[in-house]
Amino acid sequence: MGLIVGVVGATGAVGRKMLQILDERKLPIDRLRLFASEKSAGTTVSFRGEEIQVELLTDEVMKDTFDYLLFSAGGGVSEKFAPIAAAAGNIVIDNSSQWRMTEGIPLIVPEVNPHVLKGYRGIIANPNCSTIQMVVALSPLHKRYGMKRIVVSTYQAVSGSGFKAIQELENQTKDENHPNEVYTRKIFGNCIPHIDVFNENGFTKEELKMVYETQKIFDNKDIQVNATTVRIPVYYGHSESVYVEFEETPDVNEIKEILSNSEGIVLMDNPEENCYPTPLEVENTDATYVGRIRKDLFNPKGISLWVVADNLRKGAATNAVQIIEAMEKNNL
Numbered sequence: 365m366g367l368i369v370g371v372v373g374a375t376g377a378v379g380r381k382m383l384q385i386l387d388e389r390k391l392p393i394d395r396l397r398l399f400a401s402e403k404s405a406g407t408t409v410s411f412r413g414e415e416i417q418v419e420l421l422t423d424e425v426m427k428d429t430f431d432y433l434l435f436s437a438g439g440g441v442s443e444k445f446a447p448i449a450a451a452a453g454n455i456v457i458d459n460s461s462q463w464r465m466t467e468g469i470p471l472i473v474p475e476v477n478p479h480v481l482k483g484y485r486g487i488i489a490n491p492n493c494s495t496i497q498m499v500v501a502l503s504p505l506h507k508r509y510g511m512k513r514i515v516v517s518t519y520q521a522v523s524g525s526g527f528k529a530i531q532e533l534e535n536q537t538k539d540e541n542h543p544n545e546v547y548t549r550k551i552f553g554n555c556i557p558h559i560d561v562f563n564e565n566g567f568t569k570e571e572l573k574m575v576y577e578t579q580k581i582f583d584n585k586d587i588q589v590n591a592t593t594v595r596i597p598v599y600y601g602h603s604e605s606v607y608v609e610f611e612e613t614p615d616v617n618e619i620k621e622i623l624s625n626s627e628g629i630v631l632m633d634n635p636e637e638n639c640y641p642t643p644l645e646v647e648n649t650d651a652t653y654v655g656r657i658r659k660d661l662f663n664p665k666g667i668s669l670w671v672v673a674d675n676l677r678k679g680a681a682t683n684a685v686q687i688i689e690a691m692e693k694n695n696l
C-alpha cells in the first residue's frame with residue numbers, strides 16, 4: 365500500500381524540488397496531490413509521467429487524509445493551514461520558519477536527531493538550509509569532542525530567495541544596470557551581509573535562526589553560536605566557513621576519519637590537490653561536503669572547516685523527504 369502525499373506550495377522553487385526528490389528517491393506514492401494559492405491553482409505539474417492539476421489550498425482540503433503533507437509556502441500559509449491538517453490526523457513537514465522554535469514541535473535533521481520523531485504525529489519543522497548543512501557536518505564531531513562555541517560565516521546562493529532572485533542575478537549578469545528588486549543593492553559582482561530582517565541586537569533573522577535552531581536540534585542551550593550570513597552571486601549551493609571550539613582537544617586526522625564514516629557527509633579535503641568543495645561541484649546532490657579542515661594556530665581546542673551543500677536539496681527538499689523516509693523506515 366503506497367502513500368498519499370500532498371505538497372503545499374508545489375509551484376515554488378522548493379516545492380518543485382520536493383517533487384523532483386520524491387520521484388528520484390522512489391517513494392512508494394499511491395496518490396500525489398498538489399496545492400497552491402489562486403495564482404497557481406488550476407495549472408498542471410507533471411509527476412512520474414502524469415499531469416497533476418494543482419488544487420486551490422483551502423481549509424477543507426487540509427482535512428482530507430494524507431500520510432504526509434509537505435509544506436513550502438511561507439510562514440503565513442503554514443501558520444493557517446498546518447494546524448488544520450494536523451488536527452485531521454495528518455503528518456505535516458513544514459519547510460517554513462513558522463513552527464521551528466515552537467515548544468513541542470520537532471525540528472529534524474534525520475542524520476542528527478531522528479530519535480525525536482519516535483511516537484510523534486503532527487507538525488514537524490524542517491530547519492533552515494544554512495542550519496541543516498552545518499549541523500550535519502558538526503553532529504559527529506560534537507558526539508566525539510563536545511562543542512562549546514561555533515563561529516560561522518555563510519556564503520549563500522540567490523536560490524535561497526526563490527525564483528525572482530535567480531532571475532535578478534541572471535538579468536544583472538546580462539545587464540549591469542538591471543535594477544535590484546529582491547536585494548537592497550545589486551547582487552551581481554557583489555556580496556550582501558543581510559539575509560532576512562535585522563533584529564535590534566544587530567543580528568539578522570537568518571543569523572538568529574542558525575543560533576537557536578542549532579541549540580534546539582542538539583537540545584543544548586549551552587552551545588554558543590555566532591553567525592554572519594551573507595548573500596553572494598551564486599545560483600545554487602550554500603557555503604559556510606565554520607570555526608568550532610570543542611570541550612576536548614580535537615585531532616585533525618581523527619576528524620577526517622569520523623567525517624568520512626558519517627552518514628550524509630562527503631569529505632573533500634586535500635589542499636595539495638586543490639581538493640575542497642565548491643557550490644558548482646555539489647549542485648544537484650544531497651550530501652554535505654566538508655573540506656579545509658585545520659587546527660586553530662593559537663587555540664588547541666579550535667578547528668576550522670568549510671561546509672558546502674545544495675540549499676534547495678539537502679537544505680530543504682531532500683531533508684524534508686528524508687524525514688518521511690525516517691518515519692517510514694523506523695515505523696515512527
Ligand code: 2RA
Nearest residue numbers: 492493494520524525
Ligand atoms: C535563504 N536560508 O537562503 C534562506 C531561506 N531559504 O534565503
